[in-house]
Amino acid sequence: MTDPVLRATGLGRVFDTPAGPVTALADVDLEVSAGEVLVVRGASGAGKSTLLALLATLDRPTSGEVVVDGQAVGSLSEQRLADLRRDRLGVVPQSFGLIPVLSAAENVEVPLRVRRTSVARRDARVAEVLGLVGLAEHAGQRPDELSGGQQQRVGIARALATRPALLVADEPTAQLDAVNARRVVDLLLAEAAEHGLAVVVATHDDDLAARATRVLTLASGRPA
Ligand SMILES: Nc1ncnc2c1ncn2[C@@H]1O[C@H](COP(=O)(O)OP(=O)(O)OP(=O)(O)O)[C@@H](O)[C@H]1O
Ligand SMILES: [Mg+2]
Numbered sequence: 001m002t003d004p005v006l007r008a009t010g011l012g013r014v015f016d017t018p019a020g021p022v023t024a025l026a027d028v029d030l031e032v033s034a035g036e037v038l039v040v041r042g043a044s045g046a047g048k049s050t051l052l053a054l055l056a057t058l059d060r061p062t063s064g065e066v067v068v069d070g071q072a073v074g075s076l077s078e079q080r081l082a083d084l085r086r087d088r089l090g091v092v093p094q095s096f097g098l099i100p101v102l103s104a105a106e107n108v109e110v111p112l113r114v115r116r117t118s119v120a121r122r123d124a125r126v127a128e129v130l131g132l133v134g135l136a137e138h139a140g141q142r143p144d145e146l147s148g149g150q151q152q153r154v155g156i157a158r159a160l161a162t163r164p165a166l167l168v169a170d171e172p173t174a175q176l177d178a179v180n181a182r183r184v185v186d187l188l189l190a191e192a193a194e195h196g197l198a199v200v201v202a203t204h205d206d207d208l209a210a211r212a213t214r215v216l217t218l219a220s221g222r223p224a
Contacts, residue, residue, distance in 0.1 A: 010064030090159035
């Protein structure tokens, strides 16, 4: 048995709001090992993005803990956390998170630059992942020159560029037509099967849910 890439126990998130505390997430336990795909489902407002932000180490839980590679994220220094994000994580935010002044290719290149990958390897990998998401022809266009679905696919290419151990993707097919949604689903499953990528993906896509290792359904922030 390999140790899980990602483990969460008793995970919860309460937001303080002017109207009082809002429990967005409670009592979530999960584990994802290399090559596994965990699908997170649930209605709008069920807590999917709240959970994924915690798993992607972009937010801190108010209860429980997130463990990546056996390391409790909450106990890591800022530097160790930055190293973990750079070396192990790929994140596809629900809102894409692209840099507006950079082309598609330059956006995909950012995490490779952060890792100090050589120029030749950077260029090759950028071309490869843009090809995988069907955007080879659009490499030079900025986000505002791309459709929503094309921007979404740039975000997926960027997250996969460094060959992360763990991919956290928030509704990565929400903006895509059936053909491109299928292409992205096939890509994520292939990365898991062939490269051991551990995947957590929030989605309403029945095709992806049917092919997942496990499905976690949330209702009002709790496992349903
Ligand atoms: N920063 C915040 N402050 C207060 N409440 C929040 C905050 N972020 C999320 N919430 C609340 O937490 C709940 C879960 O939100 P979340 O964004 O996780 O849902 P979701 O399942 O991702 O929905 P969708 O499918 O629409 O993306 C909602 O009730 C939301 O209002
Ligand atoms: Mg969401």
